[in-house]
Amino acid sequence: MDSILQGLGQAFWLIITFDPDLYEIIAMSLRVSLSAVLVASAIGLPLGAWLAVNRFRWRRTTIAVLNALMGLPPVVVGLFVYLLLSRSGPFGVLGLLFTPSAMIIAQVIIITPLIASISHQAIRDLWAEYHDLLISMNATRGQRIRALLWDGRRALLTATLAGFGRAIGEVGAIMIVGGSIEHSTRVLTTAIALETSKGNLEFALGLGVVLIALAVAVNMTIHGLSGTERAPAW
Amino acid sequence: MSTLAGTLATGAAQGCEAGAGTRQPLLPLVLERAEARARGKLLIGPVDLTLGRSGFTIVMGPNGSGKTTLLRLMHGLQRLSAGTIRWNLPEPIARKRQAYVFQAPIMMRRSVLDSIAYPLLLRGTPRSEARARAADWAVRVGLGAALHRPAPVLSGGEKQKLALARALIGGPEILFLDEPCANLDGRATREIETILLDARAGGTRIVMATHDMGQARRLASEVLFLYGGRVHESGAAKGFFAAPETPEARAFMNGEIVE
Ligand SMILES: Nc1ncnc2c1ncn2[C@@H]1O[C@H](COP(=O)(O)OP(=O)(O)O)[C@@H](O)[C@H]1O
Ligand SMILES: [Mg+2]
Numbered sequence: 001m002d003s004i005l006q007g008l009g010q011a012f013w014l015i016i017t018f019d020p021d022l023y024e025i026i027a028m029s030l031r032v033s034l035s036a037v038l039v040a041s042a043i044g045l046p047l048g049a050w051l052a053v054n055r056f057r058w059r060r061t062t063i064a065v066l067n068a069l070m071g072l073p074p075v076v077v078g079l080f081v082y083l084l085l086s087r088s089g090p091f092g093v094l095g096l097l098f099t100p101s102a103m104i105i106a107q108v109i110i111i112t113p114l115i116a117s118i119s120h121q122a123i124r125d126l127w128a129e130y131h132d133l134l135i136s137m138n139a140t141r142g143q144r145i146r147a148l149l150w151d152g153r154r155a156l157l158t159a160t161l162a163g164f165g166r167a168i169g170e171v172g173a174i175m176i177v178g179g180s181i182e183h184s185t186r187v188l189t190t191a192i193a194l195e196t197s198k199g200n201l202e203f204a205l206g207l208g209v210v211l212i213a214l215a216v217a218v219n220m221t222i223h224g225l226s227g228t229e230r231a232p233a234w
Numbered sequence: 235m236s237t238l239a240g241t242l243a244t245g246a247a248q249g250c251e252a253g254a255g256t257r258q259p260l261l262p263l264v265l266e267r268a269e270a271r272a273r274g275k276l277l278i279g280p281v282d283l284t285l286g287r288s289g290f291t292i293v294m295g296p297n298g299s300g301k302t303t304l305l306r307l308m309h310g311l312q313r314l315s316a317g318t319i320r321w322n323l324p325e326p327i328a329r330k331r332q333a334y335v336f337q338a339p340i341m342m343r344r345s346v347l348d349s350i351a352y353p354l355l356l357r358g359t360p361r362s363e364a365r366a367r368a369a370d371w372a373v374r375v376g377l378g379a380a381l382h383r384p385a386p387v388l389s390g391g392e393k394q395k396l397a398l399a400r401a402l403i404g405g406p407e408i409l410f411l412d413e414p415c416a417n418l419d420g421r422a423t424r425e426i427e428t429i430l431l432d433a434r435a436g437g438t439r440i441v442m443a444t445h446d447m448g449q450a451r452r453l454a455s456e457v458l459f460l461y462g463g464r465v466h467e468s469g470a471a472k473g474f475f476a477a478p479e480t481p482e483a484r485a486f487m488n489g490e491i492v493e
Contacts, residue, residue: 135310138330
């Protein structure tokens with residue numbers, strides 16, 4: 001118990017004195033996860049909305065695949081990206097393995113299905129609600145999608161935040177493709193694993209506190225957003 | 235073709251106001267042997283009817299007799315399975331000059347003002363003008379104090395008034411309403427009736443389903459009595475209310491249960 005409290009104290013000390021190693025790792029984590037969320041949202045949000053309002057032959061299959069992809073074990077994604085980017089792999093010449101780009105690619109693969117799936121559900125429900133009205137008012141296809149995206153913006157933001165939450169806390173895939181190299185690809189999660197195994201507990205705790213704070217902030221924001229969705233003072 | 239283009243141009247120039255003078259009228263609407271089916275099952279039809287240029291048509295009939303399906307069919311929300319539906323104008327133009335008020339009002343997740351303005355925005359009216367006209371309509375339907383409230387938090391009666399303003403703001407030539415007062419108290423019902431009579435006086439053709447016999451008597455100029463998915467009896471309101479011709483309509487008017 002004492003050692004935990006002591007560790008926590010030192011952790012806060014590292015945080016408030018702006019320990020450069022700690023903040024370097026935080027910055028790398030944010031850089032990787034935010035980039036991944038940006039790319040995954042750019043793909044996942046329009047994909048989700050498009051799946052919600054269009055009827056086409058492979059729609060059900062696409063949605064099933066999307067949901068299956070959502071359950072992909074990150075470690076397997078990491079392995080897959082590793083094979084693609086390794087020197088003998090098809091994209092080996094790009095030299096991306098063990099760089100932040102490799103980690104971003106892996107995280108994009110992990111969170112795009114999540115973002116697409118959440119936004120698909122939200123837009124689909126909204127479309128079911130709005131369908132007759134928008135048809136009655138003669139809205140064009142483009143106008144319908146715009147109305148759905150705009151009126152569903154909270155749900156879409158929720159999807160994005162959920163993606164961020166998943167990315168920032170992910171460890172398996174980025175460990176494999178990033179390697180947790182000091183001053184280069186070390187992020188919060190991989191650093192915690194590493195520092196703990198080295199017995200560097202206060203540093204690991206400092207990282208843990210930051211990670212938890214980020215996760216809590218994200219979840220509270222999601223909760224706030226979906227809460228206001230129900231009690232419609234959006 | 236040249237007359238059609240001319241009609242379109244005038245329509246746009248006049249901002250599609252109701253009763254806009256000289257352009258070619260939308261009505262009459264003619265249904266011939268019209269049928270609606272869902273997965274092969276006949277919902278309504280065959281229906282033959284003509285909606286003339288003016289008037290207030292009340293659609294009555296027991297639950298499940300096909301009132302909602304008929305309104306949706308005429309408005310183009312329900313697919314026609316057989317027969318024909320002919321407006322006096324080509325279908326794409328006809329679609330733009332109608333409005334529909336649903337039994338359960340559909341509220342967009344927007345403010346009252348933006349909800350009422352939305353149909354104008356859809357047809358390219360500049361936002362500031364659309365908002366100004368929407369504010370005007372909000373006042374007319376008694377929502378002047380609720381402009382900036384989210385539409386989904388309104389009461390049932392307020393939602394229905396919003397739906398009415400939203401339907402009327404584009405100046406439709408014909409307005410369909412599906413039991414718009416079904417869940418409202420007497421006062422809200424009267425307020426909505428006043429708005430409808432105003433719209434009618436302004437030249438809007440109205441077709442409305444209702445359960446409320448008193449309301450039917452107050453508003454109708456003609457009656458369609460549906461029974462078993464067909465128009466069982468129809469005619470001028472006066473005659474219908476004084477002496478329904480069919481036993482089913484008579485029983486229905488007497489408040490008996492008509493299966
Ligand atoms: N989408 C549908 N699928 C199957 N049956 C339907 C559908 N819509 C309506 N019906 C049936 O069609 C009949 C007419 O319904 P409706 O037009 O809603 O009647 P009303 O509005 O007069 O109560 C009812 O028997 C109803 O159950
Ligand atoms: Mg009905």
